[in-house]
Amino acid sequence: MAQMYFYYSAMNAGKSTTLLQSSFNYRERGMTPVIFTAAIDDRYGKGMVSSRIGLQEEAELFNASDDLYTRLQDMHSTQKVDCVLIDECQFLTKEQVYQLTEVVDKLNIPVLCYGLRSDFRGELFAGSRYLLAWADKLVELKTICHCGRKANMVIRQDASGKAIADGDQVEIGGNDRYVSVCRKHYKEALER
């Protein structure tokens, strides 16, 4: 039986790298993975999953209005899909996470989702909330804070490097805008 996996972490922990390694693994065994990423995340150009380590691969895009079950069912009817890999899965809606459980349960295709657990305020993203609730397997990928502890929080910084407490949940950016830290240093940064 296929399963749904949620690989979660703070930023800069190797999620995209791990996704691209999984894709390579499937391909080297002659199988067909399908990669999706969020259309709103255009840091490395639209329709690409890129890791900071330099790997990259083309991807299908998802928007909040897409029915991912129907899209994958259509793809699977013309070319067998062996695995679905979703990057930036924190940006999925509740309905889309449900549609992906249907891909697992009705089409029997494994779905591997990679994304952030929480935002810069420490609140869950919608996609992450339902993946935490519904995925078969939860796997934490780890990165480290400047102090050496596990970094499980993300700070959003202003132009002067000061931690920001409020703002829109979604703001695309990279190492220039965000820093992953441990909970202790997250609290200290916001107290300043």
Ligand SMILES: Nc1ncnc2c1ncn2[C@@H]1O[C@H](COP(=O)(O)OP(=O)(O)O)[C@@H](O)[C@H]1O
């Ligand atoms: N040249 C490099 N060699 C080895 N590791 C690197 C290199 N550049 C970045 N990394 C590591 O890659 C990880 C970030 O990978 P990435 O897949 O982009 O993360 P995420 O998708 O979780 O944000 C970090 O652990 C970083 O230290």
Ligand SMILES: Cc1cn([C@H]2C[C@H](O)[C@@H](COP(=O)(O)O)O2)c(=O)[nH]c1=O
């Ligand atoms: C913490 C946080 C992040 N984001 C955005 C910033 C990036 O575009 C992605 C995460 O990228 P990763 O390196 O692939 O993990 O999410 C956001 O919109 N809001 C936030 O609070």
Ligand SMILES: [Zn+2]
């Ligand atoms: Zn720390």
